Amino acid sequence: MESPLLSVNGLKVHFPVHGGVLKRQIGAVRAVDDVSLTIAPGETLGLVGESGCGKSTLGKAIVRLYRPNAGQIVFEGRDITRASQSQIRPLRRDMQMIFQDPSESLNARHSVRSILEEPYIIHNIGTKEERRRWVNELLDRVGLPSSSADKYSFEFSGGQRQRIGIARAIALKPKLIICDEPVSALDVSVQSQVLNLMLELQQEMGLAYLFIAHDLAVVKHISDRVAVMYLGKIVELADADEIYRDPRHAYTQALLSAIPVADPRAKKKRILLEGDVPSPINPPAGSAFGHRISHPLYEQTMDKDLRLTELSPDHFVAADPCCLSPADYAAVAKASQ
Amino acid sequence: MSEVLLDVRKLITAFDTDAGLLRAVDQVSFSVKKRQTLGIVGESGCGKSVTAMSIVKLLPQPSGRIIEGEVWFKERNLATISAAEMRKIRGNEIGVIFQEPMTALNPVHRIGKQLSEGFILHKGMNKKEAWDASIEMLKLVRIPAPEQRIGDYPHQLSGGMRQRIVIALALACRPDLIIADEPTTALDVTVQAQILDLIKERQEQLGTSMILITHDLGVIAETCDEVVVMYGGRVIERAPVDEIFHNPRHAYTKGLLASMPHLDTPRKTILPVIPGMVASLQDFVTGCRFCQRMKREGAVLRERPLYQEISPRHWVEACPVCVESL
Numbered sequence: 001m002e003s004p005l006l007s008v009n010g011l012k013v014h015f016p017v018h019g020g021v022l023k024r025q026i027g028a029v030r031a032v033d034d035v036s037l038t039i040a041p042g043e044t045l046g047l048v049g050e051s052g053c054g055k056s057t058l059g060k061a062i063v064r065l066y067r068p069n070a071g072q073i074v075f076e077g078r079d080i081t082r083a084s085q086s087q088i089r090p091l092r093r094d095m096q097m098i099f100q101d102p103s104e105s106l107n108a109r110h111s112v113r114s115i116l117e118e119p120y121i122i123h124n125i126g127t128k129e130e131r132r133r134w135v136n137e138l139l140d141r142v143g144l145p146s147s148s149a150d151k152y153s154f155e156f157s158g159g160q161r162q163r164i165g166i167a168r169a170i171a172l173k174p175k176l177i178i179c180d181e182p183v184s185a186l187d188v189s190v191q192s193q194v195l196n197l198m199l200e201l202q203q204e205m206g207l208a209y210l211f212i213a214h215d216l217a218v219v220k221h222i223s224d225r226v227a228v229m230y231l232g233k234i235v236e237l238a239d240a241d242e243i244y245r246d247p248r249h250a251y252t253q254a255l256l257s258a259i260p261v262a263d264p265r266a267k268k269k270r271i272l273l274e275g276d277v278p279s280p281i282n283p284p285a286g287s288a289f290g291h292r293i294s295h296p297l298y299e300q301t302m303d304k305d306l307r308l309t310e311l312s313p314d315h316f317v318a319a320d321p322c323c324l325s326p327a328d329y330a331a332v333a334k335a336s337q
Numbered sequence: 338m339s340e341v342l343l344d345v346r347k348l349i350t351a352f353d354t355d356a357g358l359l360r361a362v363d364q365v366s367f368s369v370k371k372r373q374t375l376g377i378v379g380e381s382g383c384g385k386s387v388t389a390m391s392i393v394k395l396l397p398q399p400s401g402r403i404i405e406g407e408v409w410f411k412e413r414n415l416a417t418i419s420a421a422e423m424r425k426i427r428g429n430e431i432g433v434i435f436q437e438p439m440t441a442l443n444p445v446h447r448i449g450k451q452l453s454e455g456f457i458l459h460k461g462m463n464k465k466e467a468w469d470a471s472i473e474m475l476k477l478v479r480i481p482a483p484e485q486r487i488g489d490y491p492h493q494l495s496g497g498m499r500q501r502i503v504i505a506l507a508l509a510c511r512p513d514l515i516i517a518d519e520p521t522t523a524l525d526v527t528v529q530a531q532i533l534d535l536i537k538e539r540q541e542q543l544g545t546s547m548i549l550i551t552h553d554l555g556v557i558a559e560t561c562d563e564v565v566v567m568y569g570g571r572v573i574e575r576a577p578v579d580e581i582f583h584n585p586r587h588a589y590t591k592g593l594l595a596s597m598p599h600l601d602t603p604r605k606t607i608l609p610v611i612p613g614m615v616a617s618l619q620d621f622v623t624g625c626r627f628c629q630r631m632k633r634e635g636a637v638l639r640e641r642p643l644y645q646e647i648s649p650r651h652w653v654e655a656c657p658v659c660v661e662s663l
Contacts, residue, residue, distance in 0.1 A: 044605075050525035051496075156615055158381075187380035188552060192608040199605060214525065221598035222605065243555035244600055258530035260555030261596060264578045272534060273527045 003077070005036035005176055005208050006062065011035045011071035013054075013061045017281055027282045031057040033232035034071070036308065041175065044202065044209040046127040046223030046240065048216055048255070052280060054232040055212045059178040062210065063097050064088050076175070093123055096169040100181035102161035106153035112139070113149040113166055119171040142197060159190035163197065170201060176208045183218060191230060216259050221243055225314075228252045231288040232280055234308055235323065237316040248311060250323035251289045290322025297321045309336045342546050343392070343514055348406035348416070350384075350391045353399075356619045362404070363570040363621075366644065369514065374540070374547045376561035376578070377555060378593075382615055384570040385550045389516050391416075394423045395431055411513070420590065429459040432507030436519035438499035440591075441506075442491040448475075448502055449487035455509045473602075474505040478535060497528035501535070508539055515540070515547045533560055554597060558582055563650075566590050566655065569626030570642065573659075577653040586647065588659040589627045625656035626627040626659040634657060 007257040013032040016025045028161055031054040039045045049055045060066050062073060063079065073081045082092060099105040106115055118137045120126050126134065136146045144165040154160055162182060169177050180199070183191040197224065201207060215220050219226060220240050227237040228251065236249040247253045254271040261268060273293065278284065286301035308316045309332040317324060319332040351361040362384045369375045377385045390396050391403050392415060408415040408511045411430070415423065427433065435441045441449055452474055453467035462470060468487070475483035478501040491499055500520065507515050517536065521529040537560060541549055549560060557564055557578070564581040566574040566589065575586040585591045592611040602608070613630045616622075624638040642656040653660050 050527060121565065159614060162625075188554070188593055189380060189596050189611040190614065191597070193610045193612075195598070195606050196610060199607060216526070217598045217600050220600055220604065221602055240604055254527060258526040259600070260529075260533075260559045261526070262554040262558045262582065262594070262599065264558045264582055266558070270530055270534075272530060274531075 005041045005043075005076060006210075007036075007038040007072075007074045008058075008062065009036050009072040009074070011058070011061060011073065012069045013057050013066050014069045018153050026112065029280050030054075030232045030283060031280055032061060032068075033283075034234075034307075035229075035234055036071075037227055037234065037237065039176065039208050039210060042202065042206045042208055043225070044211055044223045046226040047210060047212045047220035047229060048214060048219050048226060049229035050255075052231075053229045054207065054280065056180050058098070058229070059180050059210060059212050060180050063092070063095055063178055065097075090123075093172040094175045095178070096172070096174040096176070097178045097180065098162075098165050098182045100184055102158065102165040103153065104163060105135070105165060106168075108152060108154050111150055111152055115153070115164065116149075116168055116171060119168065121294065123172060125172075138171055141170070141201075142167045149173070157190075159186050159194060162186065162194050166194075166197065166201070169205075170205065173205060174207065176210070178210045178212070180212045180239075181214070182211075184213060184215065191218070200224065216244075216256065227250075231283055233288070233306075234316075235317065235318045235320070236291065236316065237308065242315060247319050248315070248324060248328055249320070250293070287320045287322045290320065293322070295322035305336075307336065340371045341368050342373075342410065343548075344409040345388075345392065345407070346387065346409075346560050348391060348408060349404050350396065350401065351404050352397075352401050354619075358404075360404075361401075361570055361617045361618060361622075362391060364644075365567070365570075365572050367565050367572060367575055369548060371513075371540050371546055372540075372544050373563065374561045376489050376557040376564045377550045377567060377642050378549060378552065378557050378564060379567035380552060380615060382405060382618070383567040386518055387565050387570075388567070389433075389548060389550055391517050392517060393431055394420065395427075395433075410469050425459070428506075428512075429510045430513050432510070432512040434500075434503050434507045434514045434517040434520045436522050438496065438523075439491060442499060442502050444491055446490075447487070448489050448491065448494075452502075452506060452509060455506065459510050470509075471505075474509050475502075477508065477539065478502070478505045480505075493653070497524055497531065500524060500532055502529075504532070504536060504539075508543065508545075512545060513545055515545055517547060518549075518550045519552070520549070522551065522553070529556075536560075554582075554594065566593070569621055569629075570618075571626065572652070573627065573652060573654040574652065580651050581623045584651075586651065586653050586660050587627070587656075588631075602619055625654070625659060627659050628656060648660040 014028040014030050017027040047055045061068050113135050116138055117131050120131045139146050139148055144163055183194050210288055211222055223240045226240045226243045227234045230251050236252045247256055254273050257271045290298040296336040306320045307316045309319045311317050311332050319336055321329045346366050348362055348365045351358045365388055379385045386536045392408055403416050449471050452471035456462045456467035456470050472483050480486050521532050561578050564578050565572050568589050574590045595609040616629055622638045624640050625642050628637040637658055642654045645655050646652050655663055
């Protein structure tokens with residue numbers, strides 16, 4: 001296997017929780033708790049999970065908008081976990097981010113031209129003339145007329161704004177883009193336009209994406225592999241087709257069965273979960289999902305290592321007796337020894 | 338079965354704006370039968386929420402008003418009754434569920450007080466009776482430990498719990514009709530599944546009819562009996578749910594269904610798209626508004642297509658370009 005573009009090992013991002021009169025730290029939100037993954041050049045890794053599972057925090061920690069508490073982020077062979085802000089800046093040429101709400105991530109006081117020129121100015125690339133030409137090329141590439149350059153972001157619809165957000169992200173020809181719910185705020189017919197644009201750009205520029213979303217059909221469509229997160233941890237990671245066809249972890253199965261299918265003739269069995277995702281503040285020890293479904297084996301998982309283990313080639317699941325069939329659990333328990 | 342509960346006839350709702358009087362809902366007609374769930378689907382700005390708000394007269398004031406049409410509900414025309422009469426119906430005979438439970442609940446009152454209010458106002462109960470009835474409602478929407486929860490404030494509950502409270506509020510007086518505007522859009526899929534399941538179960542139990550407004554075609558397919566597709570303030574297609582998904586006739590409905598990635602669409606392939614976007618309200622043409630989006634020209638933009646029944650129970654806005662083999 002070729003060396004990964006990005007590899008994340010045992011990453012933890014915890015936020016302190018303060019309380020009491022003295023505002024002492026009384027706990028921590030374990031937003032990302034021991035997460036490991038890799039992304040190959042030109043690959044899309046989908047990251048799904050419910051709100052509060054830590055998927056956005058993971059994305060932001062990778063581009064170092066958050067400081068990890070432990071673990072390692074290696075980008076193109078360089079450990080960037082502890083890199084200073086000045087060391088990070090040149091890296092941002094290769095690693096960009098697209099946000100969910102383009103109206104909040106684009107400065108309304110700047111014209112589209114100045115938004116799109118900014119990356120070049122920050123990184124000191126090109127002359128004024130060249131930058132002008134590049135901005136026009138960028139707009140053309142994302143399907144906006146060049147007359148858009150002198151308008152402001154609020155003059156555009158949601159889909160067009162997201163195109164501007166994408167244009168800004170690809171301005172410096174990055175290798176990896178972290179996409180945090182890039183199409184969730186868009187209407188169905190506009191969503192497919194933006195997804196197509198992202199697929200085309202990936203082909204042309206060899207981009208890798210970490211595609212974070214909660215819409216499982218969208219994630220499946222754009223991803224090569226998919227990781228499922230639950231309460232700060234990855235519980236299953238596999239090829240996109242395989243994870244939808246043959247999910248092995250109980251949470252993945254429940255999540256997939258909950259997607260409404262746009263076909264009234266589809267007869268499906270739904271696994272209904274009780275309750276909500278538990279709070280990541282001082283989460284239950286052991287299997288968090290086992291705790292939610294009050295699994296009889298939950299007690300046994302409290303002192304066990306539930307790490308992600310390879311069940312079959314390139315199909316990883318958390319070694320959790322509550323969430324796997326007995327045969328699968330026996331297989332991963334054997335593999336992890 | 339086929340008894341009509343709500344009959345909306347050629348409803349026109351308009352807003353006073355700086356650009357003049359703009360029609361957000363332009364001659365919309367549909368009906369809801371007893372025990373039936375009608376889905377209204379469409380993209381932002383298509384008028385689906387304004388239609389719902391017109392029925393219960395919760396239009397933004399003073400700019401929004403019904404300027405034409407009738408809304409028949411149990412032998413009364415809601416379009417013409419007074420605000421005081423409407424207050425007796427809303428929350429009593431018609432329950433409303435909104436998308437964002439935090440805005441539907443009053444943050445400074447306890448859950449119990451908000452639930453009791455309906456019972457006291459509409460059913461003439463005293464405080465004690467209303468409180469007990471409220472606990473029963475919380476049980477009905479499967480809130481754990483209802484005796485404790487009833488004393489909570491909305492912010493103490495999770496999003497899914499709050500939406501259950503809003504459902505409890507809507508169901509409290511055993512309405513004949515529930516209007517649910519994107520009831521699960523702000524929720525996660527596993528919680529959405531719980532909520533939809535809950536609404537369906539209670540609806541069957543109480544024999545309630547429902548209008549479900551959503552942009553999610555999956556939710557429509559799983560919960561509705563009949564579907565209304567709106568575009569540009571108009572109903573462009575209306576049919577039983579199976580017809581809409583398996584025999585759509587209007588080009589917009591077809592495009593909408595095709596542009597959604599399905600779990601069985603081959604991965605990383607270019608999706609079919611509907612080019613362009615919805616025109617803004619003040620730019621809408623009289624003729625076919627989907628033709629306007631597709632940048633077609635000529636008579637289709639000038640003459641409003643007839644809204645007609647092309648096969649039993651299947652209605653379309655019969656634009657000769659958008660609907661094949663008329």
